[in-house]
Structures are given as structure tokens and as C-alpha cells.
Amino acid sequence: MRRLLWLGLALLTGLAVFLVSPPANAAAGFTVSGTQLVDANGNPFVMRGVSHAHVWYQSRTQQALADIKALGANSVRIVLGSGQRWGPTPAAEVTTVINQCKANRLICVLEAHDTTGYGEQAGAATLDQAVDYWISVKSALAGQERYVILNIGNEPYGNTNATGWTAATKNAIARLRAAGFEHSIMVDAPNWGQDWQFVMRDNAASVLAADPQRNTIFSIHMYGVFDTAAEITDYLGRFRSAGLPVVVGEFGFDHSDGNPDEDTIMATAQRLGIGYLGWSWSGNGGGVEYLDMVTGFDATQLTSWGDRIFNGADGIKATSREASVFGGGPGTPPPASPSNPPPASPSNPPPAGVCSAAVSVNAWNGGFVATVRVTAGAAALRAWAVSVTLPAGAAVTSTWNAQATGATGAVRFANVSYNGTLGAGGSTEFGFQGTGPAPGGTASCAAG
The missing domain is CATH 3.20.20.80 (Glycosidases)
Incomplete structure (x- = not known):
């Protein structure tokens, strides 16, 4: 009897969910x-x-x-x-x-x-x-x-x-x-x-x-x-x-x-x-x-x-x-800042004495925004610099959490005062916006 009652309730619940479900485009x-x-x-x-x-x-x-x-x-x-x-x-x-x-x-x-x-x-x-x-x-x-x-x-x-x-x-x-x-x-x-x-x-x-x-x-x-x-x-x-x-x-x-x-x-x-x-x-x-x-x-x-x-x-x-x-998943924290540094990423760190840089790009017709994640190797960093080569016709228009040298071709981005120091395996992010074709996902990083 209880099993039949449970099945009946389950069917009614399922029917109710079906009846009140939002339209497919919701x-x-x-x-x-x-x-x-x-x-x-x-x-x-x-x-x-x-x-x-x-x-x-x-x-x-x-x-x-x-x-x-x-x-x-x-x-x-x-x-x-x-x-x-x-x-x-x-x-x-x-x-x-x-x-x-x-x-x-x-x-x-x-x-x-x-x-x-x-x-x-x-x-x-x-x-x-x-x-x-x-x-x-x-x-x-x-x-x-x-x-x-x-x-x-x-x-x-x-x-x-x-x-x-x-x-x-x-x-x-x-x-x-x-x-x-x-x-x-x-x-x-x-x-x-x-x-x-x-x-x-x-x-x-x-x-x-x-x-x-x-x-x-x-x-x-x-x-x-x-x-x-x-x-x-x-x-x-x-x-x-x-x-x-x-x-x-x-x-x-x-x-x-x-x-x-x-x-x-x-x-x-x-x-x-x-x-x-x-x-x-x-x-x-x-x-x-x-x-x-x-x-x-x-x-x-x-x-x-x-x-x-x-x-x-x-x-x-x-x-x-x-x-x-x-694409950052639920509850992605805001960009790196002095009071809100990103979490360290110690798994599979680069070799000691170096750093790596990974570029993610959000592009549209005529422009783009790039986010660059800098990760220290097995040794701590006191400073870092990242070089990104832009395609012909592209130019950087604004930068945050880094200082840019140049706007076209090979552009160098150096840390600012609050994000140059990274612990071993630690990471930080900076970004830049530009016009023209978007850069690829590769960049070179030099540790200080």
C-alpha cells in the first residue's frame, strides 16, 4: 500500500513538474x-x-x-x-x-x-x-x-x-x-x-x-x-x-x-x-x-x-x-587585484626560475579582449614581463593590471606594483583590449 501510494505521489509530482515547466526557450x-x-x-x-x-x-x-x-x-x-x-x-x-x-x-x-x-x-x-x-x-x-x-x-x-x-x-x-x-x-x-x-x-x-x-x-x-x-x-x-x-x-x-x-x-x-x-x-x-x-x-x-x-x-x-x-564557471572571482589575488595553481608548475603565460581571447568583428594568466615556476618571482606578438592590423587600446610598452607588433606587458611578487606556483592575471584581428593563445614570459 505504501509503495503504491509512493508511486502515485511520484507520478503526480512528475506531472506537476511537467505542467509548470518553463517553455523550451526559457x-x-x-x-x-x-x-x-x-x-x-x-x-x-x-x-x-x-x-x-x-x-x-x-x-x-x-x-x-x-x-x-x-x-x-x-x-x-x-x-x-x-x-x-x-x-x-x-x-x-x-x-x-x-x-x-x-x-x-x-x-x-x-x-x-x-x-x-x-x-x-x-x-x-x-x-x-x-x-x-x-x-x-x-x-x-x-x-x-x-x-x-x-x-x-x-x-x-x-x-x-x-x-x-x-x-x-x-x-x-x-x-x-x-x-x-x-x-x-x-x-x-x-x-x-x-x-x-x-x-x-x-x-x-x-x-x-x-x-x-x-x-x-x-x-x-x-x-x-x-x-x-x-x-x-x-x-x-x-x-x-x-x-x-x-x-x-x-x-x-x-x-x-x-x-x-x-x-x-x-x-x-x-x-x-x-x-x-x-x-x-x-x-x-x-x-x-x-x-x-x-x-x-x-x-x-x-x-x-x-x-x-x-x-x-x-x-x-x-x-x-x-x-x-x-565560461569561468559559477561564482568566478573578479580579476586579480592587490586585495583579491587569484588562487595559486601549483599543479604541474613550470620549471624553477621561469614563468609561463597563457592567453585567452574573446573576439568580435573589429576588436578583442585578451586575458593573460601568468604562473610562476617552482621558485618565487619578484617581477615578470610577458611578450605578446599581435597580428598585422591589431593594436592595444587599453591595459589593466599591467604596464604595456608598445601598442602594435611585439608588445611587452610588465607587472605593476601590486602583482609582481608571486609565490612558487602562484598565478596572477592581467588583460588588454584591442582593435583589429585577435592575437593567438601563445605568449612568452620572463621572470624577475
Whole structure:
């Protein structure tokens, strides 16, 4: 009797799994599983990144993404224009940005900024207009579900008629799904993103249920409204208790409307496994220049805010893990740095007194990113230098965790101050980005 009962339960369980299984294409990209964002390989992914204002600083994007990655981020939120106030950013440009994100092994969160403060901000776009834009650039987004998250519109309502957010958001999601978009969708809160009336919080479950793919993530922006630990932990905790996915899609260390508690924001996000994206890399104006993380897009000039979010407690460098869709496996640590060296690889070390270098390349039409792993032999190193010969027509445009001599032909990369010393069998990594044909996987290493 018990065996028959067990078999009956097993058959019912199997039938239930069959009935609720997602469509076959669900694994094409990111999906939502309870409170977690899961990548196309089935591994949880927690965003640790920053925003970059591409629509205003298009010529800065390539270098900015390389620098953001070098500081440890696993994702970047890209500001685009839908044509009502800025842009529109054309499909070809969106393709270029996506390729640059992929080259730097960054998950690309694309957002249409023109919706900011609709109802209060003159000329702001509606969510319907934002959807029109996404449909117009669908050719650039199709097939990129493994690498791209679609943030429909930035802060899509001000404080006027914020209750209209719920119906407008449901309609926007429905239109995107009807148009064939299979991406994870991120939706920003009303009240200029801060949801102080709790419209998003109290209606999130119904918005998620209205998505036929159940693949929607909720984004709260934390500035002056979130100036106490109690407010932060209560807001994020309610989403977690309700089993709903949330990210801190923007936050800062200070703002004109109050002083947000960035320490609690970051600590709570880390404790609960919630993603965060700080605002913003560089180029702020209008009195909020203090939110720049680096001065003048120069990664060597971290501001106090930049140093806090990248290098501080619960910061990006300490907590970021690269998405497994880039081939590093689940939970791949961020690039080597003074405070986060890679694990030693002592198995099968090279002979004593030498070092080896292995090159891995991520290439696209017209450019590439190379990651070079330097491994010491049976003796410790005090310094190292790696030579890479580039093919004709290739040139190095940026380098991280190494000093480059030359840009074409035979290029020499030497250690910087914090990664020259390696224990026997120990390893470190550096990287470089370039244009033209990609180099091969071989390089020579000289030990110091």
C-alpha cells in the first residue's frame, strides 16, 4: 500500500513538474527563480556594478567598460536615449555597446533614460514610448538574452500620479512579450525611483504575475528616502519575505534630497544576495558631480565614493562574481587585484626560475579582449614581463593590471606594483583590449 501510494505521489509530482515547466526557450537567457536571478547556465547571478551614461558620453564607453571591469564589476547599467529627450540611440550603436560589454565579460543592463520623472519632468517619455523604442532596436537585442537585461525605463514616474505605474508597467511588459522579447526585464519604481509611496512594493506580485514568462526584476533607487538602516532593511526584507526578486538599481553615498545610508545598503544587499548598481562612473552634472566614482573618466583618480563602492566593505571588488555564461564557471572571482589575488595553481608548475603565460581571447568583428594568466615556476618571482606578438592590423587600446610598452607588433606587458611578487606556483592575471584581428593563445614570459 505504501509503495503504491509512493508511486502515485511520484507520478503526480512528475506531472506537476511537467505542467509548470518553463517553455523550451526559457534557458536562452537570464530567468527569475523566486528571489534569484539565474543565468542561462542555471547558476545564480548577483549584480555588482555601476551605471555609465553612454548616451551623453558615447566616446568614453569603450574605455569606461574596460576600467569598470578592471575594478572588479560583473555588470554595468548603460544609459540610452529613446528619442524624447536624448538620442534615440540607434540599433547599430546598441549592438556596439553590447559587444563591448561582452568583450569585457560584463552583463549589460540597458535602460531608456527618457522616462525619468514622467508626470513632473517636462518632455519625459511614457513607458509606452520606451517600449516603442525597444521594439525599434529589437534587431540589436535578439539573441543577446544570455548577456543583456532590459531595464524598460529609468524612474518612469515622478511623484505625480505615481499609482499609474502599476497599469503602465504591466502594459509595457505585455507589449514587450507580445513583440517577442525573451529577456529578463527590469522595472524601476515610481517616485523618481524611490517608491516612497510603496506603489511598486505593494503591487510587485501582481506585476510579476502579469508577465507571461514570470521573468521580471524590480529595481529600487536608494537616495535620500533611504537614509536610515531601518528603512533599507524593511524595504528589501519585504521583497525577500514575499519571494520577489529585487535589485538596488541605483544608489549613492549622498544626494540633494538627503544622505543615503550606503553602508547598510551594501551590507544588506550582500547578506540577502541582492544585486546593486551604483550611480555612476563619471560625468555627472547639475550639482551632483559628487556622485562621480572617478574624476574625468580617469580610472586612476578614484573619488571617495568610487573608492567606497569598489574597494570598501561589501564593495564590488570583495563581493563581485563573474557570470558563468562567460565560461569561468559559477561564482568566478573578479580579476586579480592587490586585495583579491587569484588562487595559486601549483599543479604541474613550470620549471624553477621561469614563468609561463597563457592567453585567452574573446573576439568580435573589429576588436578583442585578451586575458593573460601568468604562473610562476617552482621558485618565487619578484617581477615578470610577458611578450605578446599581435597580428598585422591589431593594436592595444587599453591595459589593466599591467604596464604595456608598445601598442602594435611585439608588445611587452610588465607587472605593476601590486602583482609582481608571486609565490612558487602562484598565478596572477592581467588583460588588454584591442582593435583589429585577435592575437593567438601563445605568449612568452620572463621572470624577475
